[in-house]
Amino acid sequence: MTTFATLASRNEIAAAAAMLRAGGVVAFPTETVYGLGADVCNPAAVKRIFEIKGRPFDHPLIVHIADSSKLQHWAEDVPEQAWLLAERFWPGPLTLILPRSRRISKNITGGQDTVGLRVPSHPVALALLDALGPEGAVAAPSANRFGHVSPTTAAHVREELGDSVDMVLDGGPCEVGLESTIVGFEGQGSQKSHRENSRAIIFRPGGIPLAALAEVLNGNIAMAEKPNHTQRVPGALASHYAPATPLELCPREYLPLRSLELELKGVNLGIVTWSAQCTEQLNHWERNNVMHFPMPPAPESYGRLLYATLRRLDNQGFDRLLIEALPDEPEWTAVMDRLRRASCNDVKTNSKDEAVYG
Ligand code: TXA
Numbered sequence: 001m002t003t004f005a006t007l008a009s010r011n012e013i014a015a016a017a018a019m020l021r022a023g024g025v026v027a028f029p030t031e032t033v034y035g036l037g038a039d040v041c042n043p044a045a046v047k048r049i050f051e052i053k054g055r056p057f058d059h060p061l062i063v064h065i066a067d068s069s070k071l072q073h074w075a076e077d078v079p080e081q082a083w084l085l086a087e088r089f090w091p092g093p094l095t096l097i098l099p100r101s102r103r104i105s106k107n108i109t110g111g112q113d114t115v116g117l118r119v120p121s122h123p124v125a126l127a128l129l130d131a132l133g134p135e136g137a138v139a140a141p142s143a144n145r146f147g148h149v150s151p152t153t154a155a156h157v158r159e160e161l162g163d164s165v166d167m168v169l170d171g172g173p174c175e176v177g178l179e180s181t182i183v184g185f186e187g188q189g190s191q192k193s194h195r196e197n198s199r200a201i202i203f204r205p206g207g208i209p210l211a212a213l214a215e216v217l218n219g220n221i222a223m224a225e226k227p228n229h230t231q232r233v234p235g236a237l238a239s240h241y242a243p244a245t246p247l248e249l250c251p252r253e254y255l256p257l258r259s260l261e262l263e264l265k266g267v268n269l270g271i272v273t274w275s276a277q278c279t280e281q282l283n284h285w286e287r288n289n290v291m292h293f294p295m296p297p298a299p300e301s302y303g304r305l306l307y308a309t310l311r312r313l314d315n316q317g318f319d320r321l322l323i324e325a326l327p328d329e330p331e332w333t334a335v336m337d338r339l340r341r342a343s344c345n346d347v348k349t350n351s352k353d354e355a356v357y358g
Pocket residue numbers: 030032033034035036059060061062093095097098109112114115116118120140141142143178179180181182203232233234
């Protein structure tokens with residue numbers, strides 16, 4: 001893990017806190033991805049976040065707090081399961097969806113009566129929250145334009161948002177590299193009688209594996225079903241977390257044939273593999289219009305590098321990214337979720353001569 005000495009200095013963190021208090025917008029590191037922060041209690045600053053990102057106003061923001069002792073300040077009717085998860089996983093890559101307290105205005109929650117709360121574990125994020133005092137909280141989505149790949153370094157934020165942000169705190173590359181796991185609870189806000197035993201629902205897989213959550217909740221947890229159009233949760237949109245270059249997921253056994261097929265059509269191709277078998281095979285495959293990018297075979301390290309890799313590939317002018325499909329195993333769920341969403345626009349625009357995998 002990065003040490004504090006190489007991160008933003010205490011003076012910079014104090015300046016960022018002052019900037020937030022004065023209504024500024026500050027990008028800061030978390031262990032998952034960089035966030036674009038504003039003081040929760042400043043509606044004008046919160047509005048600027050939506051404008052900078054180009055994000056629809058009905059798409060809720062996550063509120064970052066310093067520790068779980070202030071949970072009831074920002075949320076109401078916190079169920080027992082939420083306390084258990086907070087105790088076990090905070091600070092860390094977990095966002096809890098809870099009924100909002102009146103201190104959280106609807107401009108933060110996209111008009112909904114629930115709020116997403118999280119205590120990040122990155123030392124710079126925690127120092128920033130600490131500097132804001134016990135009643136401080138920072139509303140922060142990922143610091144990228146709406147629908148695009150999240151930033152995992154300060155340089156990514158600067159490249160993407162430039163001068164539209166008042167300050168960027170540098171905390172080095174993010175350790176997790178994928179956004180937080182988002183967990184809500186069935187019957188939230190309404191059916192209060194069922195609340196204590198209500199089932200936890202994973203709205204977005206992320207930094208915390210399902211098995212670890214299930215262990216704390218005695219298995220009383222499930223993945224969300226396909227969101228309906230009234231829910232403003234991550235999966236409700238066709239394309240998200242996407243690079244600009246069309247991205248195609250391809251099962252391992254089809255990958256050599258598919259790359260040859262595209263190569264013969266003159267498509268400039270970036271191929272991303274992870275398995276030893278495919279990586280080895282593709283190492284002997286590089287041609288003029290095909291470049292190969294091996295990724296680590298473990299889900300945590302793949303996840304850490306994914307967004308930085310997609311950004312790098314986006315800058316190389318490929319016509320297409322061909323990505324080796326990932327194992328259908330629980331540890332890979334979060335990475336797979338992001339790649340599926342990243343590939344959505346490609347699926348939609350695929351013309352009929354494209355290969356279909358059965
Ligand atoms: O790791 C993370 O969660 C990062 C870092 C910066 O904390 N943040 C992040 O925020 O990924 P954002 O806004 O890019 O994604 C948050 C997702 C949104 O897609 C939103 O739909 C969902 O969280 N969300 C927030 N509040 C919600 C709520 N009350 N109900 C349902 N979904 C909510």
